[in-house]
Amino acid sequence: MLYELTPSADSQLLSGVHSRRRRGLYVFLFENQTELDVYDNPRTDKRRKVVVPGGGASLKPGKFEQGFRVRLDSYNKHMHRRPNASSLEFAFFDTFRGGFLLDLSESFDDVPNPPKVFEPYWIECINAFAGRRSLFVEDQKHRPEWRHLRVASWTPEVRALFGLYIAQVADQIRAMATFASIPNPSSNVALLK
DSSP: OEEEEOGGGHHHHHHSGGGGOOSEEEEEEEEOOSSSOEESOTTOTTTOOEEEOTTOEEEEEEEESSOHHHHHHHHHHHOEEEEETTEEEEOHHHHEEEEEEEEOSSSOTTSSSHHHHHHHHHHHHHHHHHHHTTOBOTTOOSOTTSEEEOGGGOOHHHHHHHHHHHHHHHHHHHHHHHHHHOSSGGGGGGGGO
16 A cells, blocks of 8 residues: 655654554655755764755655664664764754655565565656656765755646656556466466456
């Protein structure tokens, strides 16, 4: 099942019905209203990367295999700004602007590790949608799992179109999983039409 996530329901992200989802795929939209960059991994300078530039936006598709709550906790603990060298300001909830969650917890038992299997397709479909519409910042330092967006191009109309598009992608994933569960696909071609 595909669910739309909204910032107004962010308190439900960590404690609501979605927090109990066991495995699946997601895509998040983040917008940073400050001039300070948002980084991940606050523990080591070497691994720290800009994930949402100051005054910018990013799309983050991915998978979760050990529960949506665990995935969200990781973002909540890692996404931060650095107002100065000695302090951190955590930034997940004030940058989260919405997204979609495809729950793969049920009905995908015939596919071993569905999030791992379908994540590459999910990400490439998202990249194709944004790439065709020139939504990505072109001079982004390469961090493919966090795609920086041209903020002015991510309009309410594009968001609505993206919602329709990602629903089609989710339908394709469900169709592929259904096909994988057919014991002998060649003798069941009629099921595919």
